[in-house]
Amino acid sequence: MSESDSQERIAVVLPDGSELEVESDATVEDCAYEIGPGLGSDTAAGKLDGELVAKEAAVYDGAELEIVTDQSEEYLRVMRHSASHCLAQAVERLYDPEKVKLAIGPPTDEGFYYDFDNLDVDEDDLAELEREIEEIVAEDYEIEREDVSIEEAERRLEDEPYKLELLEEFADENDQVSFYRQGEWEDLCAGPHVDSTGEIGVVKLLEIAGAYWRGDEENPMQTRIYGTAFESESDLEEFLERKEEAEKRDHRRIGSEMNLFSIQDVTGPGLPLYHPAGKTVLKELEDFVEQLNRDAGYDYVETPHVFKTDLWHRSGHYENYADDMFIFDVGDDEFGLKPMNCPGHAAIFQDQSWSYRDLPIRYAENGKVYRKEQRGELSGLSRVWAFTIDDGHLFIRPDQIRSEVEEIMDMITEVLETFDLDYEMALATKPEKSVGSDEIWERAESQLEDVLEARAHEYEIEEGDGAFYGPKIDFAFEDAIGRSWDGPTVQLDFNMPERFDLDYVGEDNEQHQPVMIHRALYGSYERFFMMLIEHFEGRFPLWLAPEQVRVLPISDDNLGYAHRVANEFDGFRVEVDDRDSTLERKIRAAHDDRVPYQIIVGDDEEENENISVRDRFEDQEYDVEIDAFRDHLEAERAEKRSEPDFLQG
Known part of the structure; x- marks a missing residue:
């Protein structure tokens, strides 16, 4: 490094809001040592602008930096990532490494997994793999990071086709990639990892499943081994007890026992059939929301299941959502099954003239929508191709935003409290893929934040998690065994009214553009129904029970x-x-x-x-x-x- 380079300084923002000046080539670990030698030696990883990174990652000017140690919430994720490497190392020790090919092995919220090609194992083999992992942990190998050029990486990975495919994604601005080595084994990986295999606590392999490479059913099916890791045996036992309880409550098993629904090969994947008992529960849920909507002044509308793709081009869904849509040709026209109800509601509003006195206009529809999830991701009612949203769309004047959003939030909280569900809220902001100007997004986000602040609600900021057309307030709730579920939402939209040229005549006799609000009180009936089955373990309250x-x-x-x-x-x-x-x-x-x-x-x-x-x-x-x-x-x-x-x- 030249003398001039060494004198260049940048500033990172620490969790308390203070700034730390460091050299321009500083890493997360360098910053930790600047704060204090104890913190530096304890550093396991870092978070840059909310993203978990290796301690060797370079910081940049203005980055929000958080140091991750073994006392941090994120440490478990770092340790599980290292456990996934131990699994892959164990596989290559016990099975032919010339035949078995490595894919990916990330940590997850509950553990980790690793995908392998050409690996022939079943559940009976997991115990032997676990014993080998225990040996690797006991050997306490140092986990060393090495940055190499793309060319060197290609040489090392010449027999690993899936790793070669990932190379470009792992490259940094200097066209370098990182490898992590433990003992005789190494893997292409961005990290972060703990310092040695001996720092990994207890590991448990859970199950084997099939998974398409990169989630694409056109790609080869691989063998996925799921596992988990905890710092202590007691934490693992507690997790296994929760997992056993979750399996007892599995909505697919209970749904079959209670004859609520089925998903059959003859009808197609992700397309649930509701039996009389299941439809009884759904009808009660519908009636509950319909009464809330009537009390709040909503008018019910109905839109078809399929539209010409001209509509989806106009709404912006085609450019942002086409990969997730079912699209087909009829004669010279292209059509698509609707993935959302909002463009149809905008078209209804557009079909007549409105005065400022008419607003707010509130439309509701229990609208069936279709989204082309990958087959490997379909699971019971939690992820399907066809589902129904208790949709509501409002067209309002800007001065009505606060009152309408507050009323929607009251409706959502009434729903959640009816089921005795504890909930949290979050403000989801502009995603990377979006429509509309920065000015429009800033205006929309500030309006929702004003509502949350005015009502003194505690909430989190979820950077980049907004819908492509606007920011939203998301509600997440806990079920009877402490699992968190995504649920209702209220979304502000300044973009679709512009795309559809929606307007109303204001008090000044000029044309004005309304604000559009998207809201759902359940989210989707399928996912909410699934959650209720598991939350109540099929023991529904009297008002919902198929047989009372x-x-x-x-x-x-x-x-x-x-x-x-x-x-x-x-x-x-x-x-x-x-x-x-x-x-x-x-x-x-x-x-x-x-x-x-x-x-x-x-x-x-x-x-x-x-x-x-x-x-x-x-x-x-x-x-x-x-x-x-x-x-x-x-x-x-x-x-x-x-x-x-x-x-x-």
Whole structure:
């Protein structure tokens, strides 16, 4: 480095807002040592403008810098990345490295995975791989980084076709790439990693799956091995218990047991079929939102499933979303299944003239949309090709932004609180791929931030996570076992009104452009339904339950009375178990079917013209007046209580 270079200084911004001046070629680790020698020696990685990077990464002027140590939340991710390398090293020790080809091995929120080509393993092989990983950890290899030229990397990777394909993406501005070596094994990788394999805590391999290279079904199918790593055995055990609980609640298994939905090969992937029980739950969810919409002054509209792509060019979806759309030709015209409902709603608004007195205009639609996810990413109801959004689009004057956004937020919180869901909010800002000027985006983001600040809501900033047409407020909520889910959203849009030439006549008799708001109270019915199945483990609240009450006659002699009792609950979803079976088996069946309440009737109940009531908690009360129980059910349903509580008072 020349004397002039050494004198060049840049400034990075630390988490407390202060600036640290360093030399222009400084790394994350150099900055840590500038702050203090203890922090420098403890540095495992860094975050530059929110992105996790290796401690050897160069900083730049104005970067927001955070040092990652073993006390940081991100440290676990660094350690898991190193664990994925140990997995790949173990595979190449136990299997023919001439045959097996390495793909990628990133950390994830819950662990890590590594993809391999030409690897023939099954679940029985995981224990042996785990033992080999334990050996690698115990050997405490130093994990060393080396930066090399593209040419040198090509030489090292001449037998690794997938790594060669990644080379250009790993290159820095000097056309160099990094390798990480541990013992006899090395891998092309940007990092970050811990200093040695001995710093990796406990590793557990979880499952084997298939995955297309780069998620493209036109590419080869590879073997993906999932694993996780924690600093302690107790943390791992806690994770495995949570995982076991999540598997018990898997909506695909419960959906099959309760006959809620199916996804069949004959109908196509990612295209769910809702059975009567599942549609019952969905209809209740729809009715709930439709009542909220009516109370808030929304008008329902309907748009077709397919439009000419002229519409998608105009809206901007074609240039930003075409890869995720189903597009086909009809004669000389090109059409596309709609991935979103908003352009259709904009077209409806455009079809007539409006005055400032008419606004706000609020449209709602339970609109089916289609998005071409990769087949390997499809999973139950969580990721599908066809799904329904409880969509709402508002066309408003700029002076109505705050009141309308606040009302939408009130509707969203009412939905989430109805299901007793804890939630957090985030402001998602302009993504890299977007439409509209910086000025428009800054205006939209500041409006949403003003609403959040005015209501004193705590919220996070999610840089670059906005929709391509505008920023948004996202709600995330936790389910019964602490998992976080993305849910409702409210999005401000200054771009689509401009693209569709939407206008209204203002008080000054001039043409003005309205602001468009996109909002959904659930997000999508499919994903929200999936979450509810797992959140309640299929034990839905009374108002949602496909079957709300089951009447159990003790013997065939009581069958007539059982049907008369069932008729007293007209308006509820009531079934009579008239099978030739013992009462104990009927009770067990109703419990397994997750019915909120059971009514038991025998000779004593028939003689006294009353009932016995049993709930899903296996509590039971005798000599219950029919009218009293019906009154309770009506109140429990109307108030949308989350648990059956007739016997819990």
